[in-house]
Amino acid sequence: DPTDVKYSFMIHEFIYPLRGLLSSDMELMSMTMLMLDSVLFTIKNNLKAENEIHDGVTLQTAWGKTLVMEVKNESAVKHALKKGFDMVVRRDPENHTVRIKTQPDPKFDLTPLYEKMIKADPKATWFLHASKNMLLNGSSKNPNSVPSSLSLTRLIEIVSKK
Known part of the structure; x- marks a missing residue:
């Protein structure tokens, strides 16, 4: 039309x-x-x-089909969600911040993962968005936030545990 x-x-x-x-x-x-x-x-x-998603680690977690990657490109998270991943974990290789996002659906509540992250990395600044679909570490809006000390391997271990 x-x-x-x-x-x-x-x-x-x-x-x-x-x-x-x-x-x-x-x-x-x-x-x-x-x-x-x-x-x-x-x-x-x-x-x-597209290339970063291809190079990432795909696994099944309690949140469904999950992609874990270590990339600077924030667009890779949005792109992976559009491609059908249920959850995407992105660790920034330069500033070591972590972004975890799910599809916008209440069934993908990240509260249990938030609690795991606080235990695994208590010095880092973790923020669970009100939607419960975003778990963020580090922010340009909070210059005093502490980046995560968790490696990509450790992040994979944490999100894989039920």
């Missing part, structure tokens, strides 16, 4: 209204290039995520 609102999100649909909002063609060109750079960045991260 050519009248579907989704077509409003195509790049050429943004340019015409911006002509009236911005003060010059140069400003319009700058804004357009910024949007295109953003799209390119997203595509590159998604392509990189």
Whole structure:
């Protein structure tokens, strides 16, 4: 259906209204290039995520099909969830923070894993999101947070235990 609102999100649909909002063609060109750079960045991260997912460790846990990986790319988590993983564990190789996310479903409650993580790594800052579908260690919103000391191998052991 050519009248579907989704077509409003195509790049050429943004340019015409911006002509009236911005003060010059140069400003319009700058804004357009910024949007295109953003799209390119997203595509590159998604392509990189495909390889990172392939290189990750896939296992069955109490939360279902789980992917554990050590990558910098946060997009790999979202991409893995879109590909059907029930839970994704990402350890950042540079700052050693850990992100654990599940599909947005109450049956994937991470409270038991949160309790395990606090016992296994009590000095680290762990945050269980109100949804119970995200368990986060380290945050740009909390500069005083302490990264996890757990290795990827140890994380695999912890999430594998029932």
